Amino acid sequence: MTSKDDASLSRKEQILDAAAALFAEKGYYKTTTAEVARSVGVTQPYVFHFFTSKESLYLAVLERAHLRILDAFTTVNAPPEQLAERMGKAFVELLLSHRDEILLVMMSYTTPEPAVRARTRQEFDIIYERVKLRFEQAGLPDAADKASVFIGHGLLIAMSETLDLPHLCRWRDKPSTKF
Amino acid sequence: MTSKDDASLSRKEQILDAAAALFAEKGYYKTTTAEVARSVGVTQPYVFHFFTSKESLYLAVLERAHLRILDAFTTVNAPPEQLAERMGKAFVELLLSHRDEILLVMMSYTTPEPAVRARTRQEFDIIYERVKLRFEQAGLPDAADKASVFIGHGLLIAMSETLDLPHLCRWRDKPSTKF
DNA sequence: CAATAATGATTTATTGATAAATAAATGGAT
DNA sequence: ATCCATTTATTTATCAATAAATCATTATTG
Numbered sequence: 001m002t003s004k005d006d007a008s009l010s011r012k013e014q015i016l017d018a019a020a021a022l023f024a025e026k027g028y029y030k031t032t033t034a035e036v037a038r039s040v041g042v043t044q045p046y047v048f049h050f051f052t053s054k055e056s057l058y059l060a061v062l063e064r065a066h067l068r069i070l071d072a073f074t075t076v077n078a079p080p081e082q083l084a085e086r087m088g089k090a091f092v093e094l095l096l097s098h099r100d101e102i103l104l105v106m107m108s109y110t111t112p113e114p115a116v117r118a119r120t121r122q123e124f125d126i127i128y129e130r131v132k133l134r135f136e137q138a139g140l141p142d143a144a145d146k147a148s149v150f151i152g153h154g155l156l157i158a159m160s161e162t163l164d165l166p167h168l169c170r171w172r173d174k175p176s177t178k179f
Numbered sequence: 180m181t182s183k184d185d186a187s188l189s190r191k192e193q194i195l196d197a198a199a200a201l202f203a204e205k206g207y208y209k210t211t212t213a214e215v216a217r218s219v220g221v222t223q224p225y226v227f228h229f230f231t232s233k234e235s236l237y238l239a240v241l242e243r244a245h246l247r248i249l250d251a252f253t254t255v256n257a258p259p260e261q262l263a264e265r266m267g268k269a270f271v272e273l274l275l276s277h278r279d280e281i282l283l284v285m286m287s288y289t290t291p292e293p294a295v296r297a298r299t300r301q302e303f304d305i306i307y308e309r310v311k312l313r314f315e316q317a318g319l320p321d322a323a324d325k326a327s328v329f330i331g332h333g334l335l336i337a338m339s340e341t342l343d344l345p346h347l348c349r350w351r352d353k354p355s356t357k358f
Numbered sequence: 359c360a361a362t363a364a365t366g367a368t369t370t371a372t373t374g375a376t377a378a379a380t381a382a383a384t385g386g387a388t
Numbered sequence: 389a390t391c392c393a394t395t396t397a398t399t400t401a402t403c404a405a406t407a408a409a410t411c412a413t414t415a416t417t418g
Contacts, residue, residue, distance in 0.1 A: 027291045029208035107289040112206040121342040148348045152331035163300040
């Protein structure tokens with residue numbers, strides 16, 4: 001059930017999965033289309049049968065991850081005083097279930113490829129607005145500020161995971177009071 | 180006074196400055212040593228007269244920026260209830276005076292080059308510990324948590340600057356209540 | 359039912375570009 | 389004539405991307 005090269009997945013999905021893992025680990029420039037192909041067990045040119053370019057492959061991975069995050073935040077339902085905490089928990093759960101994709105999203109803002117920047121910009125804007133809206137609708141004061149802090153915390157988690165500096169933030173021990 | 184290709188600077192310093200600007204704008208992989216050279220007005224191989232590799236050039240830039248940040252946080256002096264705010268202000272001032280370097284540091288955690296990761300890891304650890312220590316010495320409760328939030332906010336600022344999404348955090352308007 | 363055509367999946371082979379790094383040469387100032 | 393700054397010329401490697409060939413499977417016809 002650990003979703004490893006499942007034969008039930010379409011080639012395209014397998015490629016997306018492998019790409020997510022590699023891009024998250026090594027970043028856009030250091031992962032080659034050949035590696036993605038090898039990781040799936042196909043040849044490099046075959047990747048281009050499904051995606052017109054390396055960039056479009058990356059964007060496809062990003063899109064999937066973005067939708068997952070947005071969905072998680074939208075789905076959460078909780079009373080106002082627990083909302084932020086529950087949304088934080090949803091984020092952490094996503095981090096545990098789809099680590100690669102989440103870290104990829106949180107790191108994408110540093111990828112200077114214009115198309116990637118543009119998409120990341122747009123997606124973070126959407127996520128921020130969604131978080132803010134939820135806080136507003138719950139009647140929380142300073143919703144915009146709370147949304148900012150929320151995302152800042154997400155970035156911190158991503159950094160501490162990426163650099164393996166767990167003591168920078170301890171969401172692992174007490175998953176309650178955070179966020 | 181805007182420190183542009185000052186002839187009074189040594190070639191090595193000029194190269195460091197140009198590299199900082201380019202690395203911050205285009206990231207490690209997309210900036211070439213040839214561009215750095217051209218930006219200074221020398222030839223590409225000459226860069227290797229000062230730095231043994233592209234990587235060591237990047238690390239040198241990173242080191243300089245790291246020291247600047249650390250120094251800024253160490254220098255700030257304020258009563259406990261204003262400490263975080265003043266340190267935040269110091270960070271923002273640094274962002275205004277040395278934008279390239281600061282953004283570079285805040286983005287470096289996503290550069291998968293092993294040596295860069297290791298250094299970034301080490302430097303963020305040092306910065307975090309310094310911030311935490313200052314909060315502790317000021318007698319502030321939950322110093323570790325406050326240090327985390329502080330750095331999270333720094334990351335958010337870097338992202339909102341990089342993606343040009345100013346409304347994600349408004350440190351530009353009211354520089355007081357933040358941090 | 360066998361032979362064959364057509365279709366889709368996938369591979370082999372190749373190209374063209376870019377960039378880091380090295381080595382050797384030049385030129386001017388002591 | 390030597391030393392430092394700097395350049396020209398070249399090497400080597402890596403990748404994304406394309407084109408053409410092959411293999412397998414299903415559908416079609418005689």
